[in-house]
Amino acid sequence: MTGELIYEVKNVSKRYGSVVALDGASLKLHAGEVIGLVGDNGAGKSTLVKVLSGAHKPDGGQIFLDGVERSWESPRDALESGVETLYQDSGLAPHLTVSENVFLGREKYKKGILGWFGFLAKKTMEAEAQEDLEKVGIAFPSANRPVSQLSGGQRQAVAIGRAVSWARKVIILDEPTNHLGARQAGEVLQIIRAAKAKGLGVIFISHTLPHVLEVTDRIVVLRLGRIVKDSPTKDYNNDTLLGTITGTIQTIKVEGD
Amino acid sequence: MKRTLRSLAVLGTVAALALTASGCAQGEKQLTIAFVMGAESDPFFQAMKVGATEEAAAQNVKLVWQGDPSHYDVATQVPIVDSVISTKPDGLVLIPTDPAGLQASSDKAVEAGIVVANVDTHTEDTSKAVIFITGDNGDGGAKAADAIANAIGYTDGETYQVVVGLTSATATTNVGRLDGFKAQVAASYPGIEIVDVAYSQSNPQTAASNVSNWLTKFPNLKGIFAIDGTNASGAAAALQAKNLVGKIALVGYDAYPANVELIKAGVFTALIAQDPAEEARQAIRAIVAKIRNNEDPASHDVVIPNVTLDANTSAADLTKYTYVAN
Amino acid sequence: MTDSKLTSQGAPSGFNWKPLVTNQSTILVAVILLLAGVFSAGSYGSFWDVSVFNNILTDWGLIVLLAVGQTFVVISGGIDLSVGSTVSLSGVVAGVVMVNWMHLDLNVKNEAAIGPLLIALLVCIATGVAVGLLNAFLVNVVGIVPFIATLATLGGGAGLAIIWSGGMPLQGPNFYGLVNPIKIGEISLSPISFAVLVVAVVVTIAGLFLAKARFGLYTYAIGSNSFAAKAAGINVKRHLTWVYVVSGALSGIAGMYAYTRLGSGSPSSGAGLELQAIAAVVIGGTSLMGGSGKMLGTILGAFLLYEVQSGLLMVGMDPNWKQVIVAIMIAGAVGIQGFSFGQRRK
Structure with a gap:
């Protein structure tokens, strides 16, 4: 079911001033695998996401992609290497259209001299955006509408569709089902399954534990900046997962600690 | 030297x-x-x-x-x-x-x-x-009226349209000069009609724009009193741009070096200097x-x-009254 | 949208003008025509004189350069208050170069002045670019908010303009024909001068880059959500640097325009123009919150400002009404933005 090891962080830590946000976290992600990353507020999830996506540089530890050690200088660095991230609530530019958002940072240009000056092939991008979104199971009336005119669920679908259609190796989804209704959340989980089937490694961060239990292969629990449990999803149920997150269930320290 | x-x-x-x-x-x-x-x-x-x-x-x-x-x-x-x-x-x-x-x-x-x-x-x-x-702003305004009347060859019984470019409606220098100008016109040149005033807000561009618009609105305009250096610069530019140098009497205020040069070029009929x-x-x-x-x-x-500087002023006096920069 | 072959062939029929036009622009055209009617009635028809349009366009040519640069800055989520003093500063620098360094005076006229004026234009653009780089440095590297950073360069530029000019206009070579209607023989063909024509070309190119090219897309993206732009791999700081440099360069060209208009580099030629430029941008429908706005709106907004100025003078109304009318237009423009945004959200 799962393939080769593609993305790995070893013993990464990050502090902001005197606050230790992340303390020696290690994580392995395989192709075609969905990992759930859970933890209470302030447990270090966002920091770990930022390290994984290249937004923040860790103070210590190593990052490997396809077995090669990497050091992300910027999100662009990670993107170009095939690591795509969907940030919580802020992944889209509301004033831009759906297709502009889908292609932002990877625009297609007109042919000839105009393209040389950066003139955009808008129609081509609109058509392709529509196509790409349909491929991952999102249908839209029109890709040239501003994102601000879409509903919350539609926006989230665009953001995920964008990430899935561009990801080549890894896709990191930070709270993708937040603020969504049950039906829309179900669609998002369907997209995650599609990404898995495509052979991508997926890291799924969520507070909604039933979603995590439903779609992941493995669940990693963070508490106070440390990884306290990393086990196959079948080892958890809703209660034990909640207990592990809040600390009411004692955890055996995971390997390497 | x-x-x-x-x-x-x-x-x-x-x-x-x-x-x-x-x-x-x-x-x-x-x-x-x-x-x-x-x-x-x-x-x-x-x-x-x-x-x-x-x-x-x-x-x-x-x-x-x-x-x-x-x-x-x-x-x-x-x-x-x-x-x-x-x-x-x-x-x-x-x-x-x-x-x-x-x-x-x-x-x-x-x-x-x-x-x-x-x-x-x-x-x-x-x-x-x-x-x-x-x-003496009032006296300067009166001198400006004399200079305009002189330049347009004022004769009683004729009417002449004149405009005044100001910086603001409240600056006391502007007010004093305008009052002096109006008083002198009323006393000695009843045929001169002050048809409009406008404000430049300290920007010569605005002054030039006002004068350009006047030239359109008043095709028979005979004279312009530019009440300070900013208005003088703007009015001089507008007249030169519209090729109306010498056709409309322009009396300015303040002896900026650039404007003194323009007396010699005939753009200014006269400059009133402080x-x-x-x-x-x-x-x-x-x-x-x-x-x-x-x-x-x-x-x-x-x-x-104040003194009136015009084409008849001696070079020495022109130099004496020209504002010196630091 | 369905036929992508059309665009790949680059056929002109596939060129999409729609993003250039918004409701705001339609409203502005209506207001411009309405005011033209009012001014025409008030001035017994003399408002329709071709030379009135020449006057309006001459004023427009200066402010629209600043407003176009400002549009990029405001859409990116910033503001550039330094544009007015950059006009003064670059105009003064042009004067210093031609008068003090090249030792030319006002007797270098007409065609003979073209060479020196071209050199001065380059110097003006360089001055504007330098101011833009300084703004970008203060915003990106030092981390000062744009309002304060450009307020500082506004003051600094105004001060340098006074120091370098000795506080006096520097009168040098000029070709006033550049700001007069283009003539063929003795017949004036239009209210358009060569200088206005050049500005129109510059403004059109800038408008196309905003609406059609990556430069514009990134400007909108950063103003809309700079975090998303960064996450999409856009180098936000580098792009903002370009935005401030463009605004500075356009202000430099405006400085040369002011020089050509006045025949001198005046340290007060840009006084207060930053507010005019921002007014044109806001009336044109660009949101000061960033992320949205159209160049056509800015172009019309700038025209409207000077239509009002010329119109009031032609009608013979107290020119101080201009400020009141501009204030009403700004309030109206912002109100329309809020209204149409509210409609959309329903």
Whole structure:
């Protein structure tokens, strides 16, 4: 079911001033695998996401992609290497259209001299955006509408569709089902399954534990900046997962600690 | 070379005056005089600064020159004056941008024991200021009316359309000149009709734009009175651009070097010039005399007459009245 | 949208003008025509004189350069208050170069002045670029908010303009024909001058880059959500640097325009123009919150400002009404933005 090891962080830590946000976290992600990353507020999830996506540089530890050690200088660095991230609530530019958002940072240009000056092939991008979104199971009336005119669920679908259609190796989804209704959340989980089937490694961060239990292969629990449990999803149920997150269930320290 | 000689001559005169005024300037404690003017970007104040700097050096005075860089505005001037007062200078030369707006600050300075002089414009109540020195704006306006009438070959019974370009509706210099202009027109040139006025808000572009629009609106326009240097620059540009040099009488104010050049080129029929450097010198002299010898000036209100510069003015006079930059 | 072949062939029929036009622009055109009617009635028809349009366009040519640069800055989520003093500064620098360094005076006229004026234009653009780089440095590297950073360069530029000019206009070579209607023989063909024509070309190119090219897309993206832009791999700081440099360069060209208009580099030629430029941008429908706005709106907004100025003078109304009318237009423009945004959200 799962393939080769593609993305790995070893013993990464990050502090902001005197606050230790992340303390020696290690994580392995395989192709075609969905990992759930859970933890209470302030447990270090966002920091770990930022390290994984290249937004923040860790103070210590190593990052490997396809077995090669990497050091992300910027999100662009990670993107170009095939690591795509969907940030919580802020992944889209509301004033831009759906297709502009889908292609932002990877625009297609007109042919000839105009393209040389950066003139955009808008129609081509609109058509392709529509196509790409349909491929991952999102249908839209029109890709040239501003994102601000879409509903919350539609926006989230665009953001995920964008990430899935561009990801080549890894896709990191930070709270993708937040603020969504049950039906829309179900669609998002369907997209995650599609990404898995495509052979991508997926890291799924969520507070909604039933979603995590439903779609992941493995669940990693963070508490106070440390990884306290990393086990196959079948080892958890809703209660034990909640207990592990809040600390009411004692955890055996995971390997390497 | 000429300028050096002139400066030397000025310095000599100043030194002699200083000796007679204060007995002996040497050995006196150095005084600090703050000079708060209207807008640094106005050449009028640049010329004033030259006079103030010369006089301060001659009188053993430390000159603190202050003012907004480009806005002739009561709102920006009040905080400048108030902060200057808090540094407790011995004297304050103030060019109030608004007669009412600066009264409180001026009173505060007097209460703090600072000797205040008003130059160019004045606060509503000048009685507490040691001296008020100004160019005669009313007389300057009248001279402008004479110059325009002369240039258009005024004859009784004919009517002539004339416009006036102003900077703002409230600046006392503008008001004084306009009043003088109107009074002279009413008294001597009833055929001259002032058909419009407009404001440039201290920007020569706006002045040029106003004149361009007038040229369209009044095809029979005979004369333009540009009431200060900014308006003069703008009006001169508009006439040159529209190829109307010599066809419309243009009388300007303030002897900017660039505008003096344009008298020779025939763009300006005449320029009315003030002597801002002399105003500054007299103000500093009056403050120093009051502090060192408790001497009041011979007269509280001093009016320095304006002069008309035109094609007949001698080169020496043109040089004398042209505003000198720092 | 369905036929992508059309665009790949680059056929002109596939060129999409729609993003250039918004409701705001339609409203502005209506207001411009309405005011033209009012001014025409008030001035017994003389408002329709071709030379009135020449006057309006001459004023427009200066402010629209500043407003176009400002549009990029405002859409990116910033503001550039330094544009007015950059006009003064670059105009003064042009004067210093021609008068003090090249030792030319006002007797270098007409065609003979073209060479020196071209050199001065380059110097003006360089001055504007330098101011833009300084703004970008203060915003990106020092981390000062744009309002304060450009307020500082506004003051600094105004001060340098006074110091370098000695506070006096520097009168040098000029070709006033550049700001007069283009003539063929003795017949004036239009209210358009060569200088206005050049500005129109510059403004059109800038408008196309905003609406059609990556430069514009990134400007909108950063103003809309700079975090998303960064996450999409856009180098936000580098792009903002370009935005401030463009605004500075356009202000430099405006400085040369002011020089050509006045025949001198005046340290007060840009006084207060930053507020005019921002007014044109806001009236044109660009949101000061960033992320949205159209160049056509800015172009019309700038025209409207000077239509009002010229119109009031032609009608003979107190020119101080201009400020009142501009204030009403700004309030109206912002009100329309809020209204149409509210409609959309329903």
